[in-house]
Amino acid sequence: MLVNQTYQLTLLSSVDLDVADVQTACSYQLQFQQRISCDNNGIIDLWVTFHVRPINEYDPEFSGNLDITITEESKMMPLFSHRLLDYFKDRDCPKEYIILNISKTNSEADASDYFMVNSSSGFLYQIKSFDYEDTEIQCRLGRSSFLTITAQDGVHQISRALKVTFIDVDDSPPVFVNALCSTTCYTCPVPPLTATVNYTYIGTVITDPPSIKALDPDSYSTNITYQMEVCPEKYQETIVFENGTFILLQSFSFLSGFNERSHFTVKVYLQAVDSNGQKSDGFELTINVVVSSTSNATTEYMSCMSSEMTSQMTSKVSLPLSSDSTLGTHVTSDILETTNIASNSTKDIVIIVLATFVGIMLFVGLVIGVYKVRRRSHNTKTNNIEIRYEETSRNNETKENVYDTINHYVSIDE
Missing domain, CATH: 2.60.40.60 (Cadherins)
Known part of the structure; x- marks a missing residue:
């Protein structure tokens, strides 16, 4: 269209180089040509080149099913887990460079301590082995938790919480x-x-x-x-x-x-x-x-x-x-302590019993001594009485014999 001696071009349709499906590759066709014909007392053909300037207008998108697991048997660290750039894509063409990070949250079920991501390659690694019997996992994380991944392409950013499952190995006793x-x-x-x-x-x-x-x-x-x-x-x-x-x-x-x-x-x-x-x-x-x-x-x-x-x-x-x-x-210490207590108690009891026994024996000895003394005194008195009686008897008998003898001699003299 010629307006004021100037040709003006009107773009009748918009141009969108972006793809509708994040999995579709971009064509990277950032320019195209258009032939313009004009009749000014003759036909004039003119080729015009149009340059398309891309705009970053779409957020990154996450697609697919990503299952993240950790097992007790994984001992060598770091351990490759997934290529996250296979799951985070951009609809913009040309595609923006997506930067991936792990976002730590304050939730008790956050498992970010066990992972790291390489922002250039998009590879996810497990960096820490685990034991399910550890109370930090069993009591805080349980058998499943989540990992928050942040994807950013320029001014646009999204976050996705991915489920993390802990696979336990039956290696602990009841x-x-x-x-x-x-x-x-x-x-x-x-x-x-x-x-x-x-x-x-x-x-x-x-x-x-x-x-x-x-x-x-x-x-x-x-x-x-x-x-x-x-x-x-x-x-x-x-x-x-x-x-x-x-x-x-x-x-x-x-x-x-x-x-x-x-x-x-x-x-x-x-x-x-x-x-x-x-x-x-x-x-x-x-x-x-x-x-x-x-x-x-x-x-x-x-x-x-x-x-x-x-x-x-x-x-x-x-x-x-x-x-x-x-x-x-330890049962050993309990046994020793119990034995020591029993031993001490037994010693105390033995001492008390011995003291009681000695006291009883002394008392019995005293009673027996008193009894013997009294018995001896009684026997002495009895013996003395018998002795005096025997002496008196003998004296009387002697006197009678002497009297008889005197009488005998008197009768003879007469």
């Missing part, structure tokens, strides 16, 4: 926890238990917490069996473990024939075995049996553990499983 807990994370680990019962008691042994159970930190399986040993062994059959509690089927007095005369201690050792045959640490219950018919209390402890359980009990006695770890004292 742990004893409070029976009210559904996980080993929260107030679950329990220390060795102590209970006090009467010599004639039958029924549930009262403990704090009132019941316990074993959980497998690696799975939700409840296929756990229990093994129990009792010391002294003669009480093995009277104690059972059912529904998380210890129960006395018979009283200690019945099994001992009412022969105990002093307070004594019964030890119960419990182990849990999972479906893979892995055994928990030994769990200990101490039952203090009160024999009310005596005033002299002593503590009896006899070691009757199997060699396997002894090694496990002396190595560590815990909970497993947890952030709250409070659980455990």
